[in-house]
Amino acid sequence: MDFSLSDEERAVRDTARQFITREVMPLEQEALRRERAHQPGLELSELRELQLKAKKFGFWGLSTPEEYGGMDLPAMLQSLIWTEIGRTFIPFKFGGDADNILYYANERQKQEYLVPTIEGDRISCFAITEPGAGSDAANIKLSARQDGDDWVLNGEKTFITNGNDADFVIVVAVTDKEKGVRGGGTTAFLVDRDMGWRSEFIQTMGEGGPAALVFEDVRVPARNILGEIGQGFELGMKWIGKGRYLIPSQALGIAERALGMAIDYANTRETFGRKIGENQAIQWMIADSEVELEAARWLILRAAWTVDQGADPRHASSMAKLFGATMVNNVVDRVMQVHGGMGYTRELPIERWYRQVRLMRIYEGTDEMQRLIISRDLLRGYTKIGGHLQ
Ligand SMILES: Cc1cc2nc3c(=O)[nH]c(=O)nc-3n(C[C@H](O)[C@H](O)[C@H](O)COP(=O)(O)OP(=O)(O)OC[C@H]3O[C@@H](n4cnc5c(N)ncnc54)[C@H](O)[C@@H]3O)c2cc1C
Numbered sequence: 410m411d412f413s414l415s416d417e418e419r420a421v422r423d424t425a426r427q428f429i430t431r432e433v434m435p436l437e438q439e440a441l442r443r444e445r446a447h448q449p450g451l452e453l454s455e456l457r458e459l460q461l462k463a464k465k466f467g468f469w470g471l472s473t474p475e476e477y478g479g480m481d482l483p484a485m486l487q488s489l490i491w492t493e494i495g496r497t498f499i500p501f502k503f504g505g506d507a508d509n510i511l512y513y514a515n516e517r518q519k520q521e522y523l524v525p526t527i528e529g530d531r532i533s534c535f536a537i538t539e540p541g542a543g544s545d546a547a548n549i550k551l552s553a554r555q556d557g558d559d560w561v562l563n564g565e566k567t568f569i570t571n572g573n574d575a576d577f578v579i580v581v582a583v584t585d586k587e588k589g590v591r592g593g594g595t596t597a598f599l600v601d602r603d604m605g606w607r608s609e610f611i612q613t614m615g616e617g618g619p620a621a622l623v624f625e626d627v628r629v630p631a632r633n634i635l636g637e638i639g640q641g642f643e644l645g646m647k648w649i650g651k652g653r654y655l656i657p658s659q660a661l662g663i664a665e666r667a668l669g670m671a672i673d674y675a676n677t678r679e680t681f682g683r684k685i686g687e688n689q690a691i692q693w694m695i696a697d698s699e700v701e702l703e704a705a706r707w708l709i710l711r712a713a714w715t716v717d718q719g720a721d722p723r724h725a726s727s728m729a730k731l732f733g734a735t736m737v738n739n740v741v742d743r744v745m746q747v748h749g750g751m752g753y754t755r756e757l758p759i760e761r762w763y764r765q766v767r768l769m770r771i772y773e774g775t776d777e778m779q780r781l782i783i784s785r786d787l788l789r790g791y792t793k794i795g796g797h798l799q
Pocket residue numbers: 535536537538542543544545567568569570571613619768771772773774775776777778
């Protein structure tokens with residue numbers, strides 16, 4: 410058994426680290442200042458500029474096939490890169506990627522939606538969640554009724570990331586109530602904003618915010634169906650599955666950076682005539698954080714490895730998401746404690762992380778949904794205890 414990175418993995422990881430350190434981290438203080446003034450930490454135009462700079466470094470389209478100009482990286486490398494992205498709290502990601510399910514588009518749709526999204530000329534969002542259907546996504550109600558060559562959409566989606574900025578949405582709608590959501594009764598549509606849906610900003614505890622999307626008699630031509638009629642829920646689950654090892658990969662980077670700050674602070678801050686790091690109370694917080702961080706690392710890398718093996722990654726990814734999201738919340742909480750009052754201020758990024766990482770336990774499958782998946786796999790015998798080593 411070999412736990413080391415290959416030369417290629419190390420080289421890609423180090424180049425990503427170099428880019429984040431040299432080009433993105435220097436923007437951090439200004440981003441904190443802007444956010445304190447209730448402005449976005451990074452404007453979309455600045456994000457784009459950074460992404461184009463990263464393209465020159467060779468980072469463009471981490472998961473995009475080479476025929477579309479991307480790197481088509483194995484999951485392991487994508488995971489390592491997302492950990493590097495996690496080290497900065499600037500809301501940055503490398504450019505050149507599009508929603509994985511846009512590859513189910515036909516040739517015309519690919520030119521109209523996929524390619525411009527990869528190029529950064531169009532902004533997409535993906536919508537399945539509704540006010541009455543989150544964890545229970547099979548309970549969606551937004552309907553699409555066929556009318557001649559068009560479909561007419563009515564209903565509401567909520568908590569949609571990028572919903573305020575997107576110029577088109579991939580929306581999952583009920584097209585056949587009789588068949589039911591799991592029985593092929595849903596379809597995904599590509600719907601331009603100018604076809605008539607509107608978005609309403611939702612204030613959250615994080616920076617930025619998702620949107621509610623309102624559809625009132627929105628007419629969509631049949632040629633805008635993504636994939637097949639009846640395939641909507643399946644595509645939705647594919648979209649959600651993608652993030653399950655990338656979210657904890659980013660969490661790992663956040664935890665590593667935050668823990669590093671706690672160690673520096675423990676080694677410099679003095680109370681009662683000695684460094685706070687000389688107290689067992691502080692030492693234990695650092696030790697527990699390191700142990701959880703390392704445990705998460707191996708669950709995450711195993712999930713990425715499972716993807717690269719072409720095996721079903723759901724069980725491994727659910728464990729990585731559940732443990733990784735919990736870990737980063739624990740670590741950031743301890744890091745704040747180690748910093749005392751300073752940790753609570755908006756001079757440092759700790760309170761920002763504290764708000765940001767809380768979301769990781771909620772979106773793209775809550776902790777409870779991950780537990781449901783993990784236990785169901787075992788109870789029904791889909792997976793054996795001990796996984797692939799059995
Ligand atoms: C900032 C943000 C961005 C998001 N981005 C998107 C997006 O881009 N696209 C999109 O479609 N959605 C998005 N979501 C929605 C997100 O995926 C849902 O919020 C999430 O799935 C939980 O659904 P819910 O909020 O309806 O909670 P509910 O499903 O109502 O759950 C409430 C609580 O009950 C628990 N629970 C529910 N059922 C069970 C059960 N059977 N057993 C035990 N516990 C249970 C849950 O775990 C949770 O703790 C986003 C959400 C947020 C907050």
